[in-house]
Amino acid sequence: MASHKFAPPPSSRRDPSIDYRYNANEETLNETEGDLYENVTYEQPRAIQGNSNGGTSNNTTVETKTPKCTPINVVLSIAVVIGIILSVCGIILVIQVDNRLERAIEKLSKTSTPASSCFRIKEGGQNQSEFYTIHPTSSPSFFKVFCDMESAGGGWTLVASVHRNESGVKYKYTGESIGTRDGYGLWENYLAFGTPENAHKKDFKSPAYFSLQSSDVMIWHIDSHEEIINASNKAFLKYYTTTGFLRDYGGTLQSLYSQHYPLAQRNLGPSLKNNSLTKMIEALNSSGEDIRSSVFQFYEYRYDFSGSVQNHINDGGSDMFDGGNKIFYRIGDDPEVQVTYNEKYRNESHGVELLSSTSHPFNLLMWVGNMDRSVSSFSLKAVSNAGADGGGSYSTYDGTIAIEDITLKFFAFNVYGASDPSISTVFYYVYNRNISGSIELAELKKSLWTSGTDNLQHEVTVTGSPKLFLLGYTLLSSQNGQKIPKSNITSVLSKILLHIKPEITCDGFPGSLLQPISYLRGSKNSVFNAIPDNDKMQTKPEFLQFRVYNIFGIPSALCYGIRTESCWPHNVCIGGPNVVKNEDGSRTIYTGWGGDSSTQVESTDTVLIFTR
Template structure:
């Protein structure tokens, strides 16, 4: 092995012939004889020739598409001399037992004699972790951390499901709660009448708006996502109705989010109306709400409640700095209400629920507060962590070239706060349950690990450029990185035009 050659006194980096076991063939490998005592063997490289053409055939085979790709099989390809000109995988990847892993970041097309001096980063593990996973990367991926899709991260959908389970408790906070009907004909995207003539033209719930985009109308029970900004929207046709928006917004690139409800009530101008607002605190959760109620119109009472909930300690929330109503009703008919939160909120829930009472009884401000308290009580036990670190392997590294500070400067700003440097992260999942093979130099707590990890699959259908080894390093169309600076979700152009050289070091006592 390279380690044995180094132990025999060889100190020059270069290509050597090794024989990993008595029954294996001789193979040529590149040995690093200097880093942390030397003896490192190059076992594979990850490379992209053309970031905009990396979905084309013949662009290397280390790409993970089916979950059983070259990270875990015994295929070999490429040449050691061309490890920075194309993907490379040596038999040493699976037949040379090792204890630690090292990664170099080297410019594409550099010759082997230039690798050591041209590397922008060199870092390695030193805790012999690989001993616990069969001694090879092939064993690690095939037996311990297989690269197969798992159940998708439920996110806000899990909270909605929990609220649906405790609907009876929520209804008990409203005396004589009226179970309105979902009686719209055809596609289920509004309440037609609701029973008892609550509505004439239907409760057209709900529209949502992200930043400067146009309002988008939802269809009940369908999930909507904006993975770029970490937004998920779900709804349920229960009693009460819920629409919940999880706002990740980890780059804090979006300033405002809005919810709009249009409805023609059955009040026909009669009855009374009131607006409520306030805040509720339950344990670590804080919420603010605005509500509009119509009652005493010989119809079941309507109370529209708009709210946002934050949890700085448990969710890392940055609460909205504004909660406004740019459109708000002033009568009992043809309601047109818009609630808007601003200040680039992060990791918060923005929601809407429809409360009601029978026999014209008023839904009071106290009722709204009691319902929100029960809602928050149910939400309080939930934590948002789509990175699924408990299903991954995260190993700390030591830098030989580079530093934590330098690595941070190479992380795209949109995920920087969720990507602490100083690690190699094996099998980082995205919200769809798709694993990325490894995150070089960082640990990914991000809901979009493809910006910083390799060996994954694009899960944003509208971003057709994102697939292949560096699945999301190119970011999205609005990102404009320079040669040296990342931007948005994109790595710098120099980082994209680089190769990752993967080394292992044979077991040492």
């Protein structure tokens, strides 16, 4: 730096007669010469006036010094100023942090609370239905759930949803638990999938399903377009249990299914409803005139017989028989049994019922259950001595008739062309392809089939360990030995087929859990009106039903809002199968929604399952 024009001399050389007082208007000292003061100016020196005694005056001016201003002091001063500024900023920051912390704590109370359930959050004062974070005591971690804080006192946790669009995923059925994904039984395992935010449009299973201890269940039916946050107001059905039943089954739906009501196939099958066989025979009898009209000049044979048991036709009139129409049935390898007319036969161990009727025409029906398929075959046989005594002609017919899901296959043997009334013994096998199961293995065969017009023995056998079918027999005749063509026989059997619809029931199947419900939205009438007509007689509203079996012994997990005795519970239940035969012969299980009926309940896009 440049030197100042003036600098005071060192003290050792100062003239006492000179005044060195500070003058701020004068030039400053040279900072490079190591002087003690910086940026300070002084007045020009002035002589000091002496006293009269020639001494130094007492009014000597004292030198005034400014504090030393070194770089260190400057730095310290700056630091102090910065400190003051930082202190002020710190106060502002603390206020801001405090506000943010308060908001964070408020948010934390909603999303990351250590509360064990929505019910506990509700108890803590939160009344808004939205997404929260919970930590059940049995869970190793936190997770997000949707809490309904309004319905029936609130505190409900959404644990699962079943969405219609995801029910079409195909799984090959192997006899393991129903509803499997990657080998897991979804209703029974500890696998969670989906998110609560998307539960309205995607299948969802929360960790709360298996970790949250609860007492009751609530169900909502919603349209899949409704966001979960708005679902409560948009649901068209809402109902819940009040009995606290889950406490008795481990406290979760997972424990209910895995430990008490596992969803595994059982060797079950329907039974024929009481008097169902009798009703079918009576229906055939009452339609006798219409059936007979299919045969030109039908001959109404007489039921004459000898002895005390009516199990044959002795003559029938006009020498139709020389002892004929003796009917026998056989179950597997058991000895054959001759049928007494109008008497009912029952074999409960194999689910077999048989009944005949002395009507015109003669009718016999044999219902076969054989649900465990322990019997490999079932047979009917007719033995007769024809009145033709070797005269006339004979012929054999076979054919198939199908009406909707019902198929009828038949064999017929005809004796005609003699002066006696003609004889046509007709055997038929009827099955419903939707209920008979493994029909590709079953086959109707002629196991004994004689020719000629005298000693007649004809037997048919259904092989392949068949189940759930009817074997039937009818006796036709035409006056004057006229031939009964195949078209007439087909017409007769088509009319018979209209009246032989077995009424089967799965009532009494073991293992269903029933719980009454209370409605929050909708009513028992709205639920009942939405049930398919074919299921109404076997279905009652105002229940939740857990695990119910269908006709194949395959379970559905949950019947929503109803209890059913139907053999087709997947029409009104979820978590069960719709068994469909594929082109390759395998059968496909649909794990979500089943059935083909278009009803209000059935067409619900999403079912939401809550627990509390």
